[in-house]
Amino acid sequence: LPQPKPEAEPVLSGRACFKETITTKLQHMYVTDLSQCIISAPGPVGSIHVKNVTQAIVSLVSDGPVFIHDFTDAILIVKCHQLRVHNTKNVKLFMDVGSKRAIIEQCSALTVGLYPGSQNMVEIDDFSWPTKNQANPHYDFSTESPNYNWVDSIGDGSLSPEVVRRL
Template identity: 30%
Template sequence: MAAHGATEGTALAGGDQCITNMDEKREKMTGRLQKREEERLAEIERKRTERENASLKHEKVDYFTSMFAQEKLKIELKLDLMENDGDVDKSKVNHHFDEISHAVQNLQKFVNDSTMFLPSYDIKTAQENVEKLQSLISTKREELLPKKKFAFKARKKNSGAPKKAAEVDGGKKVSDMAQVISDTAKMECSVSDKTNETVSLDANTTNNKDVGLFRLTGCVVKITGAPSAVHVSDLKDCRVFCGPVPGSVFATNCVDSTLVLSCQQLRVHTTKNTKFYLHVTSKAIIEDTTGVEFAPYNWSYDGIEEHYKTTGLDRNRNNWDDVDDFNWLASDKHSPNWTLIPEDKRVQQWDV
C-alpha cells in the first residue's frame, strides 16, 4: 500500500509538472503573439506617420512655390511701373527702391527659412530668381538714377604697342571683358584689378550698397558697415574680412583665399582651396566647388555691434557647419568637396 501510494504521488507530481510546462509554453506563445501584434501596429503607425509627413512636406513645398511666385510677381510689377519721366524726384525714387529692396530681402529670408524642407533643385531655382531680381533692381536704379560710381580702378599701363583686336586686359577675350564690365557696372561700390594691396571700405562707403570685389591677387580687403550684398569674383591668394550683410554673399572663382564673412546666405561657385570663417543665418550653398573649408566667424572691429543691429542679422543663429553641395546628391554620405577646419588649425586672432 505504501509503495502504491508513493507511485500515485509521483504520478500526481509529474502531472502537475506537465501542466506547469504547458502553462509556461502558453505564456511564451502568448507573449510572442502579443509582441508580434505590437510590432505590426507599430509598423502601421510608422507608415501612417511617413505618409502624413510626406503629405505635409508636399503641402509645404506647394505653399512655398505659390507664395514665392506671388511675391516675385509683385516685385516685378513694381519695377515695371517705374519709368524714367525725365525730371524725377530722386528722394521718392530712392524711397521706392528701398521698399522694393526690402521686399527682395524678405523674399530671400522666405527662401532661407524654407531650405529645411525644400528639395535642392527648388532651392537653387528660387535663389537664382532672387539673384535676378537683385540684378533687375540694380539695372533699373542705374537707369533712373545714373550717377558716378565709387570704384577703385587699376592704373592703366601703356606698353607702347596696340593690343590685338580679339584681346583686352592682359589676354581676356572681348566677350569675357564685356561681362566683367557689366558685372562691375552693377555694383554701387567695387574694388577691381589690384595686386598685393590692402583696401578698407568703411560704413560711409558700403551701407545699403552692393559691394563687388573683382580680379584681385594677394590683396587684403576689409569691409565694415552694412552692405546689402557682396559679390566676390576671381580672387587669388586674398584675404577678405566683411561685417554683417543682411542679404547674400556670392563668391565665384576664388582660389587659395580666406573669406571671413557674416551674412544671411552664402553662395559659392567654381571655387577651390579656400577657407571660410562664417556666420550665416540660413546655410552655405556650394556648386562646382572643391577643397573648401569652414569654421565659425571670428572677426571683430569697433562698431560691429551697431552694424548687426542695423542689419537685423541674428548673432545667436549661426549655421556655419551646415553646407549644401548642389553637386553631391548622396544623402547618406558626406560631400568630399568641403570639410570643417579642425579647432587646433583655426586662426584665433586676425592680424589685419
C-alpha cells in the same frame, strides 16, 4: 549664373599686393579681379558679390546675401544672411550665416569653420554633391578658430613682400 546688374560698377577691381578697407553707402558692393591682397568690408552692406580672387584674405559683413565666385588659395571670413559660393578651391571659409545654410557649387578643397565668436552652426548644401548619404569630398569642417588679428596692424595700401608671403 546670374551676373551683377550692369549698374553695379566694381567698388574695387584689378588690384594686386595691397590691403583695402572698403566702406560704402551703396546697397550692393561688387569687387572683382584681385590677387595677393587683404580686403575688409566691415559693413554692413545690403549685398556683396566678389569674383575672381586669388591668394587673399577677405573679410565681409552683409545684412543680406553674399555671392562668392572664382576664389582660389584664399581665406574668407564672412557674416551675412545668405551665402552662395561657386567655383572655389583651396579656401578656408569661416562663416556666420543667418539663414543657417550655405550653398556651394563646383567647389573643392574647402575647409569650413565658424566665424570668430559665433556659435551658429551652418549646414552646407552642395549642388555638386546632392547626396547626404556619403561623406562630401568637396569640404571638411574645422574646429580652428581663425586668428588673423595681425591683419589689423597692417595699414591700407601696398603690401610688403613679407606680408604677401603670409597670404
